[in-house]
Amino acid sequence: xxxxxxxxxxxxxxxxxxxxxxxxxxxxxxxxxxxxxxxxxxxxxxxxxxxxxxxxxxxxxxxxxxxxxxxxxxxxxxxxxxxxxxxxxxxxxxxxxxxxxxxxxxxxxxxxxxxxxxxxxxxxxxxxxxxxxxxxxxxxxxxxxxxxxxxxxxxxxxxxxxxxxxxxxxxxxxxxxxxxxxxxxxxxxxxxxxxxxxxxxxxxxxxxxxxxxxxxxxxxxxxxxxxxxxxxxxxxxxxxxxxxxxxxxxxxxxxxxxxxxxxxxxxxxxxxxxxxxxxxxxxxxxxxxxxxxxxxxxxxxxxxxxxxxxxxxxxxxxxxxxxxxxxxxxxxxxxxxxxxxxxxxxxxxxxxxxxxxxxxxxxxxxxxxxxxxxxxxxxxxxxxxxxxxxxxxxxxxxxxxxxxxxxxxxxxxxxxxxxxxxxxxxxxxxxxxxxxxxxxxxxxxxxxxxxxxxxxxxxxxxxxxxxxxxxxxxxxxxxxxxxxxxxxxxxxxxxxxxxxxxxxxxxxxxxxxxxxxxxxxxxxxxxxxxxxxxxxxxxxxxxxxxxx
Ligand SMILES: Cc1ncc(C[n+]2csc(CCOP(=O)(O)OP(=O)(O)O)c2C)c(N)n1
Ligand SMILES: [Mg+2]
Numbered sequence: 238x239x240x241x242x243x244x245x246x247x248x249x250x251x252x253x254x255x256x257x258x259x260x261x262x263x264x265x266x267x268x269x270x271x272x273x274x275x276x277x278x279x280x281x282x283x284x285x286x287x288x289x290x291x292x293x294x295x296x297x298x299x300x301x302x303x304x305x306x307x308x309x310x311x312x313x314x315x316x317x318x319x320x321x322x323x324x325x326x327x328x329x330x331x332x333x334x335x336x337x338x339x340x341x342x343x344x345x346x347x348x349x350x351x352x353x354x355x356x357x358x359x360x361x362x363x364x365x366x367x368x369x370x371x372x373x374x375x376x377x378x379x380x381x382x383x384x385x386x387x388x389x390x391x392x393x394x395x396x397x398x399x400x401x402x403x404x405x406x407x408x409x410x411x412x413x414x415x416x417x418x419x420x421x422x423x424x425x426x427x428x429x430x431x432x433x434x435x436x437x438x439x440x441x442x443x444x445x446x447x448x449x450x451x452x453x454x455x456x457x458x459x460x461x462x463x464x465x466x467x468x469x470x471x472x473x474x475x476x477x478x479x480x481x482x483x484x485x486x487x488x489x490x491x492x493x494x495x496x497x498x499x500x501x502x503x504x505x506x507x508x509x510x511x512x513x514x515x516x517x518x519x520x521x522x523x524x525x526x527x528x529x530x531x532x533x534x535x536x537x538x539x540x541x542x543x544x545x546x547x548x549x550x551x552x553x554x555x556x557x558x559x560x561x562x563x564x565x566x567x568x569x570x571x572x573x574x575x576x577x578x579x580x581x582x583x584x585x586x587x588x589x590x591x592x593x594x595x596x597x598x599x600x601x602x603x604x605x606x607x608x609x610x611x612x613x614x615x616x617x618x619x620x621x622x623x624x625x626x627x628x629x630x631x632x633x634x635x636x637x638x639x640x641x642x643x644x645x646x647x648x649x650x651x652x653x654x655x656x657x658x659x660x661x662x663x664x665x666x667x668x669x670x671x672x673x674x675x676x677x678x679x680x681x682x683x684x685x686x687x688x689x690x691x692x693x694x695x696x697x698x699x700x701x702x703x704x705x706x707x708x709x710x711x712x713x714x715x716x717x718x719x720x721x722x723x724x725x726x727x728x729x730x731x732x733x734x735x736x737x738x739x740x741x742x743x744x745x746x747x748x749x750x751x752x753x754x755x756x757x758x759x760x761x762x763x764x765x766x767x768x769x770x771x772x773x774x775x776x777x778x779x780x781x782x783x784x785x
Pocket of ligand 1: 619620621622644645646647669670671672673674696698700701702703704
């Protein structure tokens, strides 16, 4: 009979069972014991330069792989991933935050141990606000159960969780004969069937139903179901910015991204004139809704998420999101002929008209559009990188990552590390502003260390362009780095300076060929240049700022 594993070992086993293979983080004395256990396990530690980088990498890993892990030391490390955990919470990404902590035995008489902020549970209290479940594994009797409970919550709600492991408990065995409960979350059968009947009636009698697919379709891995639903019924699909690439954008049922007045007008009209809008996994955020320019009528909508289900004004309790989406396929929805629908414009063959022409944001994205291939994953940072990317034509599903709701700068470079480790078949195309790059760009060192090969496009417009368009001042300037010379500093990689269309073309061709490591293209742009999408957004935001 097998002895009971230690608490640290059990945690590792469960993470492995849920498909985790990499753990991102930086050690410290409160978590060294657990790092030792990790080293001896089947999980690989990925050291980043900074904890925030580890947090973003784990978030991207979770978005691509289904679960991600960041492991840090007490407070000095933990509190640095507060922001990335907040982003994961807001955008529904299941990240497990593991933090070391002072041993339980060390805590008697409340000594002033290093890294402690106020009380021993200060960090735990912070993370209670940022996670869906949290625990301190301070009792060997309950530790395994607690690990099960918390990991289950991450998978059930697709939100981050927090596990604190006091350093003297990592090696302590948990209870023997522990039986890991299987996760089965069932819908209330009657409620599910009533909701599906209601939905069927509404959809079948509708003149112009449309599916609006959003972020939870990614998180719950329901892309195939949505495709099947569209195929079986002839109902077209639009995606939000956060749901972008839910299905391949070349698919005949796909009409484009819906962003209220910010997006393409024909998509807006088609979606808003629908008499049955089937919103699946939608987050009704301001950016997703084009800064509240969206006109969506709940009286003409079916709204299904992991938290809420309603058909017109009727709501249903205890129905799992997955069951509802899957259920829609089998309830005899009538098949209709796909009528005339808006279609996204696929990338045309990019024509280089004038080699010497100074590069504009618009032309940059047009050229990038033609550059995307089946194995590209676009990772966009906040700023014009993200806005411009909304108009890119993504070949396959789930190949687009961007923090389109919480919108923390500094996501893209570290996220590309997590994304590529989660799926080595993908090559990241990182789009990042100069401002955001200065926050976390040093994680290119992590790409170098682990043999990753992202192509990083730094949109260098001398500072915080997005903000300049709303309100300008010297606070929007940044120090002009020589971004293309980072390969000299890091001792590897390829750097390019791009000022004209011809230079962009040549640099991309070179970067594509060079697969051994990262490439960085410093793209020099006019300070006030901006993508058409940012043009629309900035004028709307500026109006809102003036009103308040
Ligand atoms: C961590 C963080 N700090 C500040 C902001 C506010 N903010 C939004 S966009 C922006 C400027 C981004 O500059 P850059 O990365 O150069 O992209 P650009 O707008 O120039 O395309 C700032 C400061 C933010 N979103 N996140
Ligand atoms: Mg900038």
